[in-house]
Amino acid sequence: MAAEITMPQLSDTMTEGTLVKWLKKEGEPVKAGDEIAEIETDKATMPMEAFDSGVIAYLAVKEGQKVKVGETLAVIATAGESREEIKKQYASGAKQRPTATAVQAAPEPTSAGPVKLGRPGTGDGTRGASSPAAPPGKSTTKYTYDIVVIGGGPAGYAAAIRAGQLKQRVLCIEKENLGGTCLNWGCIPTKALLDNGAFVRRLREDAAEWGVSFDNLKVDFGKAISRSRAIADKLARGIAHLFRKYEVKHEIGTGQLLGPHRVKLTRKQGSSEVTAGNVILAPGARPRTLPNISFDGKTVISSREAMALTKQPKRMAIIGGGPIGCEFADFYNAMGTEVTIVEFLDHLLPIEDDDVSILLERVFGKRGIKVHTKTAAERVEKTSDGVRLHAKGPGGAVTADADVVLMGVGFTGNLEQLTESGVNLELNKGHIKVDRDYRTNIEDVWAVGDVIGAPWLAHVAHHQAVACVERICGISDHRVDLAWVPGCTYTHPQVARMGLTERLARQEKREIRIGKFPFSVSGRALAAGETDGFVKLIFDSRYGELLGVHMIGENVTELLSELVLAHNLEATEDEIIEAMHPHPTLSEAVMEAAGAAEGRSIHL
Numbered sequence: 001m002a003a004e005i006t007m008p009q010l011s012d013t014m015t016e017g018t019l020v021k022w023l024k025k026e027g028e029p030v031k032a033g034d035e036i037a038e039i040e041t042d043k044a045t046m047p048m049e050a051f052d053s054g055v056i057a058y059l060a061v062k063e064g065q066k067v068k069v070g071e072t073l074a075v076i077a078t079a080g081e082s083r084e085e086i087k088k089q090y091a092s093g094a095k096q097r098p099t100a101t102a103v104q105a106a107p108e109p110t111s112a113g114p115v116k117l118g119r120p121g122t123g124d125g126t127r128g129a130s131s132p133a134a135p136p137g138k139s140t141t142k143y144t145y146d147i148v149v150i151g152g153g154p155a156g157y158a159a160a161i162r163a164g165q166l167k168q169r170v171l172c173i174e175k176e177n178l179g180g181t182c183l184n185w186g187c188i189p190t191k192a193l194l195d196n197g198a199f200v201r202r203l204r205e206d207a208a209e210w211g212v213s214f215d216n217l218k219v220d221f222g223k224a225i226s227r228s229r230a231i232a233d234k235l236a237r238g239i240a241h242l243f244r245k246y247e248v249k250h251e252i253g254t255g256q257l258l259g260p261h262r263v264k265l266t267r268k269q270g271s272s273e274v275t276a277g278n279v280i281l282a283p284g285a286r287p288r289t290l291p292n293i294s295f296d297g298k299t300v301i302s303s304r305e306a307m308a309l310t311k312q313p314k315r316m317a318i319i320g321g322g323p324i325g326c327e328f329a330d331f332y333n334a335m336g337t338e339v340t341i342v343e344f345l346d347h348l349l350p351i352e353d354d355d356v357s358i359l360l361e362r363v364f365g366k367r368g369i370k371v372h373t374k375t376a377a378e379r380v381e382k383t384s385d386g387v388r389l390h391a392k393g394p395g396g397a398v399t400a401d402a403d404v405v406l407m408g409v410g411f412t413g414n415l416e417q418l419t420e421s422g423v424n425l426e427l428n429k430g431h432i433k434v435d436r437d438y439r440t441n442i443e444d445v446w447a448v449g450d451v452i453g454a455p456w457l458a459h460v461a462h463h464q465a466v467a468c469v470e471r472i473c474g475i476s477d478h479r480v481d482l483a484w485v486p487g488c489t490y491t492h493p494q495v496a497r498m499g500l501t502e503r504l505a506r507q508e509k510r511e512i513r514i515g516k517f518p519f520s521v522s523g524r525a526l527a528a529g530e531t532d533g534f535v536k537l538i539f540d541s542r543y544g545e546l547l548g549v550h551m552i553g554e555n556v557t558e559l560l561s562e563l564v565l566a567h568n569l570e571a572t573e574d575e576i577i578e579a580m581h582p583h584p585t586l587s588e589a590v591m592e593a594a595g596a597a598e599g600r601s602i603h604l
Helices: 083-091 154-165 180-185 187-206 221-245 323-335 354-366 458-472 502-507 523-528 556-568 573-578 588-597
Strands: 003-006 016-022 035-040 045-050 054-059 066-068 072-077 115-117 145-150 170-174 248-252 254-259 262-267 270-281 285-287 315-319 338-342 370-372 376-383 386-393 396-402 404-407 411-413 445-447 487-489 494-499 512-518 534-540 546-553
Touching (some): 035 072, 054 083, 145 154, 145 254, 154 170, 154 248, 170 262, 187 323, 221 248, 248 262, 254 270, 315 386, 323 487, 338 386, 354 494, 354 502, 354 546, 386 404, 502 512, 502 546, 512 588, 534 573, 556 588
Parallel strands (some): 045 115, 145 170, 315 338
Antiparallel strands (some): 003 072, 016 035, 016 066, 035 045, 054 072, 254 262, 376 386, 386 396, 487 494, 494 546, 512 534, 534 546
16 A cells, blocks of 8 residues: 655644655655655654655645645555555546544644654654654645444443544444443443442351351342343443534444445434545454354343343353453352353463463352363253253363353454445454554544454453554554553452563573562451462563563452553663552552562462
């Protein structure tokens, strides 16, 4: 794809700039980072750098010419492209990118360094190494909306709200409830159930130790379910309020991409077509099945049905020991259901550090949850009183009789009917293929969230959506670093992680230092009666760089943000140790774990 170099908006008031001097000629090779021209704004004269490599195919502007923000200055032919053909297309006016209506101004640069320009989506991915998309300015093409978002989940509604904040004309199309799977059937209501289960478990197992006694404890399963549904409904109404606040139009229906700038909106009352300067695809994903086992919604269910069972099962078999499987195992076990987990890989939560996974397995075992790892689910057989899960493990055949089988083995993108027949949206293994800036292969069509693939996490979808909108509007070059995504599992004890596991660090031949601090010696954890778990930090032994974070214990999902910020600010081992942590808190375990790596932990 040819890389367009456009006039950036470098201050709030800038509407045009002057091309003072070209530093490269047509036909000259250029590397990312080369200075190619000097431009004059209303405040200063500064050099521009390209962030694409190739050959200058066409200079669209003469020296001394004033150019409006967003207009093309030059075009770079990247590898394998014909420079002559590109020049012919652009010189004739046949190749011009349509743009949306005016957007919010970009912030003024904080330094007088070179401005990096070119086609957004290229560059080396380092912070500040590329520029945001040039703001489109006034358009000669009239669209119904500036941005249409298909999907109202964590990616879709975040994109719509951020675009509304930037004064775009926005339409968000969602077929069910605002908030998508996360808010309505995943992240939020499952946490309500898990806390419900933890409360019940403590009453059953710990009441006497806490000086509490009672007779005939009764648990109303239906009320626990309805409580979680009420919380989800309340938050969905909150998103609708934010839509009104930022003047985002919301339609209940389905959106179908008809091509660049065109979307078919189908509602109960019929269908219509809308147009937009940019279209963002955020339809989310749904639970995946296995080749030999499929959902029937009654005896073989997904997490969605598990959220709203009208009757508590006496026995449940779970296929998949990832976060979904473990969280539902935790809840149903706490409520009194007999639970069996079958996991194909070596441990529960197989992407976690081995020390974390092994401890969770031990805790689950003490609670009576049957765990079969290195075991493959083969088929589900209906029986006279329920179902029987057949699997094969290291020791041979494994069977589990249950009232219901819950399958939690991953997700696949919601792609059905997303595009009209003939719209060749490029896919990759059941998900939409995008570049590093969330562009699809279709002009001015972007995709974010679960539909573009793992990790299927709401906070990843949220940040992708915001980054995508800000790039469309030309105000940011922020990218989501998937190597440092924080991950949380809300079992009891909770699990939190970020960065390299110990195994991966050693496989990469890193020289590492590890600090580990158990909650069994934490005064705050002892007071709370939650002593299972630890904080484990992995550092580069030479520079003290934080390489990995692995925690299991009470509320460790809340401790993780401190270390996310520490990593973003490039805090070292010493700086974490020397940051004063309040006492008594669980967060002291972070400081003590860092200290343990250097032999400086006071309480270990």
